[in-house]
Amino acid sequence: MDLHELAPDLLAFLGQSAYLQFGVFESLSRAASAAPDLDAKDGIGRAAGFALAKYQGLVAEIRRRGDEPAVVMQPFAGAIDDFHEVVAGADWLEGLLGVHVTAGLLDDFFIRLAHGLAGDPGPRAAQVLGLDSGQDAVVQILQDAIAADPRLASRLAMWGRRLVGDTLLVARSALHHSNNLDSDEQRIEPIFTELIAAHTRRMDALGLTA
Amino acid sequence: MDLHELAPDLLAFLGQSAYLQFGVFESLSRAASAAPDLDAKDGIGRAAGFALAKYQGLVAEIRRRGDEPAVVMQPFAGAIDDFHEVVAGADWLEGLLGVHVTAGLLDDFFIRLAHGLAGDPGPRAAQVLGLDSGQDAVVQILQDAIAADPRLASRLAMWGRRLVGDTLLVARSALHHSNNLDSDEQRIEPIFTELIAAHTRRMDALGLTA
Structure with missing residues (x-):
């Protein structure tokens, strides 16, 4: 089961996935600024740099087609931002x-989607999206924070669960639907099940319950 | 005239210049987030990535010496941040x-200072600090904004002037003073004159009056 039939137009894919990566860069930069110590700043800043590199890789793909990144990203x-x-x-x-x-879930999703795109740009975009995202440091920081204050675990577990719905809506908005919504849903469901398993x-x- | 006599300890130099670059990365990331259009976000984000790369190059130099970047940067x-x-x-x-x-002025200054350091790390740090900082896009954005609203020019000119004093204080704080403050000042003055000429x-x- 793949997403080939539901794959969006290439430019739409590139515009949406590029701007998502820019948003990840922004979110991680903000988290780096707000981090309580310099080790955390370093690790989160590094992850921000990786998200920026993914953004730039996808933007390079837009430019390679002779299109304007800002114009292609604008609709998304x-x-x-919301x-x-x-x-x-x-x-x-x-x-x-x-x-x-959310970046983990959406990277997984857009990599799947990229493999459904026609031509060379799809695999190239999948390769960019699959680059190191520096999340090992972020995981370590989160684990340390949770270990230091176990009461955090239930609040953060709830927060993680709460975000899945919004994230799947973003994923869903990238799909190109056919006239047969039932058949579309049959294609989407197993993919979403996989995404949620990876999220879990x-x-x-x-150490959080999904 | 060089800053050799006033050059700080190598580790202090690396800690201060690395954390300054991290601050430039943070400031540019924030400016990219707040930018009014996607072209500006792209250009400023790119400059943020270059500042992060400089930070990482300086931090690599700290690690190469077997020191902990967070510990070395902490005193600064x-x-x-202020x-x-x-x-x-x-x-x-x-x-x-x-x-x-301010980043332009401090890059110039720390490059000068790096050349006064003993051994290989000085030239390597100077090379890192002299890497592309992506300021061409930032200049273009500022020029466009000023052209679109000429009343901005006097406010921004005043703002640029206002920052020179604070920036030179940061530069000054990096210097290792001798027991002869008069002779120190004689060394510092021509360097600061050059920095201010480059600022102008x-x-x-x-299009702003310095």
């Missing part, structure tokens, strides 16, 4: 968990 | 001009 900017405002949560830790789990593993790694 | 963090809070100014444009002119050229390029 409003919804993605999404990342939600992801920012109520404090630094919620924001950090938020960007970790990410939450488990933090 | 408070003053540099400095970048001032540089952020009252709005997005002041912040962007602020980081452009940066302001001129924006």
Whole structure:
């Protein structure tokens, strides 16, 4: 089962996935600024740099086609800005968990989607999206924070669960639907089940119940 | 005339210059987030990535010596955070001009200072600090904003002037003073005169009176 039939137009894919990465860069930069110590700043800043590199890789793909990145991304900017405002949560830790789990979920999804695109740009975009995202340091920071204050675990677990719905809506908005919505749903469902399984593993790694 | 006699301890140099670059990265990331259009976000984000790369190059130099970057940077963090809070100014444009002119001035200064350090790490640090900082896009954005609203010019000119004093204080704090303060001042003065001349050229390029 793949997403080939539901794959969006290439430019739309590139515009949306590029701006999502820019949003991840922004969220991680903000988290780096707000981090309580210089080790955390370093690790989160590094992850921000990786998100920026993914953004730049996708933007390079847009330019390679002779298109203007700003024009191609613009239709997606409003919804993605709103999404990342939600992801920012109520404090630094919620924001950090938020960007970790939503970027993980959306990277997985857009890599799947990229493989359904026609021609060379799809695999190239999948390769860019699959680059190191520096999340090992982010996981370590979250694990340390949770270990230092076990009461955090239930609040952060709830926060992680809460974000799944909004994130899947963003994923869903990238799909090109056919006239047969039932058949579309049959294609989407197993993919979403996989995404949620990967999300659950990410939450488990933090000691949080998904 | 060089700064050899006033060169700080290598580790202090690396800690202060690395954390300054991290602050430039933070300021530019914030400016990218607040930018009014996606072209500006792209250009400022790119400059943020270059500042992060400089930070990482300097941190690599600290690690190469077997030292902990967070420990080496910590003594400088408070003053540099305060400095970048001032540089952020009252709005997005002041912040962007602020980081452009102060990072330009401090890069020039720390490159001079690096050449006064003993051994290989000095030239390597100078090379890192001299890497592309992506300021061409930032200059273009500032020029466009000033052209679109000529009343901005006098406010931004004043803002640029206002920042020179604080920036030179940061530079001064990096110097290792001898017992002969008069002779120190004789060494520092021509360097500062050069820095201010370069600052004036940066302001001129924006059509602002320094």
